[in-house]
Amino acid sequence: MPELERHSFDVLVIGAGGAGLRAAIEAREHGMRTAVLCKSLFGKAHTVMAEGGIAAAMGNVNSNDSWQVHFRDTMRGGKFLNNWRMAELHAKEAPDRVWELETYGALFDRTKDGRISQRNFGGHEYPRLAHVGDRTGLELIRSLQQKVVSLQQDDYAETGDYESRLKVFQEFTVTDLVLDDGKVAGAFGYWRESGRFVLFEAPAVVLATGGIGKSFKVTSNSWEYTGDGHALALRAGASLINMEFVQFHPTGMVWPPSVKGILVTESVRGDGGVLRNSDGKRFMFDYIPEVFKDKYADNEAEADRWYADPEHNRRPPELLPRDEVARAINSEVKAGRGSEHGGVFLDVSTRLPAEEITRRLPSMHHQFKELADVDITAQPMEVGPTCHYVMGGVQVDPDTGASSVPGLFAAGEVSGGMHGSNRLGGNSLSDLLVFGRRAGAGASDYVSGLSARPVCSDSAVTEAERVAVAPFSGSDGGGENPYTLHMELQQAMNDLVGIIRKADEMDQAIKRLDELKRRAATLVVEGHRQFNPGWHLALDLRNMLVVSECVARAALMRTESRGGHTRDDYPQMEADWRRKLLVCRLSGPDGSVEVVEEPQIPIRSDLLALFEHGELQKYLTADELEG
Amino acid sequence: MGYQGHFRVWRGSDQGGGLEDFTVEVNEGEVVLDVIHRLQATQTPDLAVRWNCKAGKCGSCSAEINGKPRLLCMTRMSVFAEDETVTVTPMRTFPVIRDLVTDVSYNYEKAREIPSFKPPAGVAPGEYRMQQVDVERSQEFRKCIECFLCNNTCHVIRDHEENKESFAGPRFLMRVAELEMHPLDEADRVPEAQSSHGLGLCNITKCCTDVCPEHIKITDNALIPMKERVADRRYDPVVWLGNKLFRRN
Numbered sequence: 009m010p011e012l013e014r015h016s017f018d019v020l021v022i023g024a025g026g027a028g029l030r031a032a033i034e035a036r037e038h039g040m041r042t043a044v045l046c047k048s049l050f051g052k053a054h055t056v057m058a059e060g061g062i063a064a065a066m067g068n069v070n071s072n073d074s075w076q077v078h079f080r081d082t083m084r085g086g087k088f089l090n091n092w093r094m095a096e097l098h099a100k101e102a103p104d105r106v107w108e109l110e111t112y113g114a115l116f117d118r119t120k121d122g123r124i125s126q127r128n129f130g131g132h133e134y135p136r137l138a139h140v141g142d143r144t145g146l147e148l149i150r151s152l153q154q155k156v157v158s159l160q161q162d163d164y165a166e167t168g169d170y171e172s173r174l175k176v177f178q179e180f181t182v183t184d185l186v187l188d189d190g191k192v193a194g195a196f197g198y199w200r201e202s203g204r205f206v207l208f209e210a211p212a213v214v215l216a217t218g219g220i221g222k223s224f225k226v227t228s229n230s231w232e233y234t235g236d237g238h239a240l241a242l243r244a245g246a247s248l249i250n251m252e253f254v255q256f257h258p259t260g261m262v263w264p265p266s267v268k269g270i271l272v273t274e275s276v277r278g279d280g281g282v283l284r285n286s287d288g289k290r291f292m293f294d295y296i297p298e299v300f301k302d303k304y305a306d307n308e309a310e311a312d313r314w315y316a317d318p319e320h321n322r323r324p325p326e327l328l329p330r331d332e333v334a335r336a337i338n339s340e341v342k343a344g345r346g347s348e349h350g351g352v353f354l355d356v357s358t359r360l361p362a363e364e365i366t367r368r369l370p371s372m373h374h375q376f377k378e379l380a381d382v383d384i385t386a387q388p389m390e391v392g393p394t395c396h397y398v399m400g401g402v403q404v405d406p407d408t409g410a411s412s413v414p415g416l417f418a419a420g421e422v423s424g425g426m427h428g429s430n431r432l433g434g435n436s437l438s439d440l441l442v443f444g445r446r447a448g449a450g451a452s453d454y455v456s457g458l459s460a461r462p463v464c465s466d467s468a469v470t471e472a473e474r475v476a477v478a479p480f481s482g483s484d485g486g487g488e489n490p491y492t493l494h495m496e497l498q499q500a501m502n503d504l505v506g507i508i509r510k511a512d513e514m515d516q517a518i519k520r521l522d523e524l525k526r527r528a529a530t531l532v533v534e535g536h537r538q539f540n541p542g543w544h545l546a547l548d549l550r551n552m553l554v555v556s557e558c559v560a561r562a563a564l565m566r567t568e569s570r571g572g573h574t575r576d577d578y579p580q581m582e583a584d585w586r587r588k589l590l591v592c593r594l595s596g597p598d599g600s601v602e603v604v605e606e607p608q609i610p611i612r613s614d615l616l617a618l619f620e621h622g623e624l625q626k627y628l629t630a631d632e633l634e635g
Numbered sequence: 636m637g638y639q640g641h642f643r644v645w646r647g648s649d650q651g652g653g654l655e656d657f658t659v660e661v662n663e664g665e666v667v668l669d670v671i672h673r674l675q676a677t678q679t680p681d682l683a684v685r686w687n688c689k690a691g692k693c694g695s696c697s698a699e700i701n702g703k704p705r706l707l708c709m710t711r712m713s714v715f716a717e718d719e720t721v722t723v724t725p726m727r728t729f730p731v732i733r734d735l736v737t738d739v740s741y742n743y744e745k746a747r748e749i750p751s752f753k754p755p756a757g758v759a760p761g762e763y764r765m766q767q768v769d770v771e772r773s774q775e776f777r778k779c780i781e782c783f784l785c786n787n788t789c790h791v792i793r794d795h796e797e798n799k800e801s802f803a804g805p806r807f808l809m810r811v812a813e814l815e816m817h818p819l820d821e822a823d824r825v826p827e828a829q830s831s832h833g834l835g836l837c838n839i840t841k842c843c844t845d846v847c848p849e850h851i852k853i854t855d856n857a858l859i860p861m862k863e864r865v866a867d868r869r870y871d872p873v874v875w876l877g878n879k880l881f882r883r884n
């Protein structure tokens with residue numbers, strides 16, 4: 009084995025999306041020597057793809073907005089399963105985090121009086137999403153990236169070395185965390201370019217690795233989303249919650265096949281786009297659930313008036329939370345009222361003048377023109393549900409992002425709780441900043457409080473190396489190709505644990521996953537370790553399989569429908585289930601997934617008091633309402 | 636629907652390499668990146684290619700297709716005839732790591748040499764006020780996805796390794812312009828654009844603009860106005876003092 013490259017830092021941030029970069033900035037500002045590790049190039053993490061906006065109750069467009077209203081919307085969107093403390097911190101702190109971005113150089117679209125403009129989005133009572141056209145994620149990540157660079161410039165001025173306090177290691181994959189007596193001691197991984205192994209020694213690790221969507225066939229997520237952070241946390245002994253809740257975004261592209269799943273931003277609907285079936289009917293009026301009847305218009309005339317006069321009209325049902333819209337589209341297609349390629353029509357061309365469309369939705373215009381030969385200023389788009397976001401993730405302390413493993417923190421999509429059973433659009437970007445900052449601070453405080461640094465033992469490192477090179481040796485008789493296994497996994501998750509779920513299908517999924525796990529042990533890859541995508545995929549599969557198992561097992565246990573978890577065999581939401589979290593851990597020597605039910609912490613009374621009694625009755629049990 | 640397409644893909648490393656021929660299935664609606672992925676999955680599992688979003692948003696998949704700098708994920712197969720051989724090579728201006736993947740660290744080094752946004756003194760976060768018309772100029776440049784195709788194309792460095800030291804490339808000269816046009820940035824950036832970032836080496840050929848997948852008018856809207864500023868100051872150093880050209884009022 010060649011010489012191992014070693015580095016030592018105070019805080020290691022795994023992930024360079026919004027959450028990771030914000031955490032790293034915070035740790036560096038707390039005086040920690042900080043490293044950021046990421047699989048793709050710096051500035052190209054998944055966050056770059058976010059389109060619609062970042063939710064923050066700044067009240068720039070409607071001054072009635074406040075953190076309390078944002079909190080309420082978030083809890084409603086998550087069907088009250090959210091960790092209320094996270095939802096509270098998020099709603100209170102999001103405006104400061106957005107304003108802070110302006111001090112990093114961000115340039116949001118403006119209101120007439122020169123403030124940050126805010127747009128409507130599903131589930132948000134007031135226009136709340138700060139945005140830059142439909143490329144908000146790019147603005148967010150570039151601003152954070154440029155802030156990192158500016159801190160590096162400060163360090164250069166002081167020490168003569170740009171990287172003396174904050175260093176980015178790009179195109180680097182972490183494969184395992186290293187523990188010392190149950191505490192975080194470091195992380196092990198490889199340079200994607202050379203395949204060389206590296207050990208990072210650090211007493212605190214912030215996971216900011218994003219989501220898991222690459223386990224599904226139709227997805228808006230990129231290759232990065234293999235659930236690495238979820239799996240690293242599990243293997244380190246931490247627990248995951250809410251893994252049964254996977255968000256299927258209602259509007260992904262459906263044609264041509266090679267772009268199937270690519271996202272069509274919700275801003276299309278926020279800015280006036282409507283959904284129609286093959287009969288030309290605006291079908292969403294038929295799908296307004298009981299709990300939302302008083303907030304959404306039941307006729308086109310009122311819905312259309314709302315854009316100009318939101319005070320006196322109810323909002324259009326196209327702007328219901330994502331889970332509702334995705335299910336509605338699914339039902340229309342199943343009922344035979346779909347479009348030619350199995351979607352429905354999303355039309356903005358008859359709703360806004362062409363110039364307005366190209367100004368407000370430039371990248372959607374570009375995307376459809378370039379990839380599908382569709383001019384959205386003249387024709388409707390064909391859209392259908394696509395796997396988009398995982399609500400589930402590492403169980404953390406809301407205030408510090410700490411997991412149950414000392415030294416291990418998590419923020420962003422990889423953490424769980426904030427969004428409950430369903431995330432509202434725009435609430436992720438704000439989540440990244442609010443909890444990225446908190447996790448960076450939490451990790452720094454933890455490191456400052458340590459009396460001795462944990463040590464990475466040679467045996468742990470040798471074991472991590474052994475696992476990482478295993479696919480090259482293969483095993484006799486096996487010889488599985490990672491690409492084939494990956495395709496089978498995606499198909500299984502899509503078909504059997506997808507948008508609508510049934511017990512027998514999920515049973516089948518679990519069996520398939522078992523079999524895939526067995527076959528994965530015999531994976532063989534060709535070539536050498538230098539930039540070898542086959543090898544990378546082989547290592548990622550280990551993570552995808554364990555995370556998929558969490559999703560399938562938790563989904564099978566939750567015998568109700570709520571948010572991003574819809575059961576054909578249990579179509580109702582049950583108030584009793586709201587009080588239960590399904591917690592996934594690894595158990596036993598073979599590391600199989602175990603899911604247990606744990607009680608949800610009751611909502612603090614002053615926060616409950618923000619809701620009307622009548623609304624709470626829809627979600628809470630009789631006991632809770634009395635208590 | 637599908638057909639067998641002919642591809643020539645550069646394979647090799649910093650030690651050298653060459654074009655290899657492949658015949659591979661192509662289906663309706665596909666982009667070049669789909670075909671490269673099919674090659675990985677069926678014929679060459681270790682073919683190296685960089686990509687991420689597959690939607691033209693991250694700027695990872697830059698390469699040259701039939702000699703033209705392009706994004707692999709935004710180049711549709713339908714632009715080629717079925718019997719045409721499609722040649723895919725790595726960006727030429729940056730050193731090859733392996734196959735289609737190049738070492739783009741030049742760009743990150745240049746990014747670090749541009750002084751950062753200087754926030755206005757005495758304006759608290761939340762108090763920033765800017766008009767839409769005033770932010771639009773910089774917003775155009777902030778559409779940049781950092782694919783580095785413009786830097787790859789610019790002849791100042793494409794065949795002149797020796798210029799890399801003194802030339803930030805269109806991408807980062809545009810970054811200087813972006814900050815210069817930011818309504819609230821407090822730094823003066825013009826002298827440095829010329830002296831440290833090599834603005835003078837640009838002879839406004841517009842090749843960078845031609846390849847930009849975001850259709851940013853790099854030359855017309857960023858580089859030429861910067862050059863004009865430099866010229867203005869040369870002639871009349873007093874006029875510009877404290878009066879930023881790109882700001883209103």
Ligand SMILES: Cc1cc2nc3c(=O)[nH]c(=O)nc-3n(C[C@H](O)[C@H](O)[C@H](O)COP(=O)(O)OP(=O)(O)OC[C@H]3O[C@@H](n4cnc5c(N)ncnc54)[C@H](O)[C@@H]3O)c2cc1C
Binds near residue numbers: 047
């Ligand atoms: C198309 C699309 C549009 C969206 N639009 C919006 C929107 O408008 N508003 C909104 O609020 N949300 C939106 N979202 C959701 C939101 O963008 C994501 O949830 C969010 O960006 C996740 O950020 P993150 O910081 O958690 O992780 P990411 O930005 O995904 O970053 C993860 C990082 O971790 C790194 N990483 C992962 N595994 C490893 C490993 N093993 N070793 C080293 N590094 C690793 C990756 O390389 C990457 O740098 C959208 C999502 C998509 C897909």
Ligand code: SF4
Binds near residue numbers: 837839844854858
């Ligand atoms: S316009 Fe200037 S920067 Fe652009 S390619 Fe020509 S010389 Fe290079």
Ligand code: SF4
Binds near residue numbers: 786
């Ligand atoms: S300016 Fe255009 S070509 Fe240059 S890096 Fe940015 S997006 Fe790419």
Ligand code: FES
Binds near residue numbers: 689708709
């Ligand atoms: S893969 Fe992101 S731009 Fe091509």
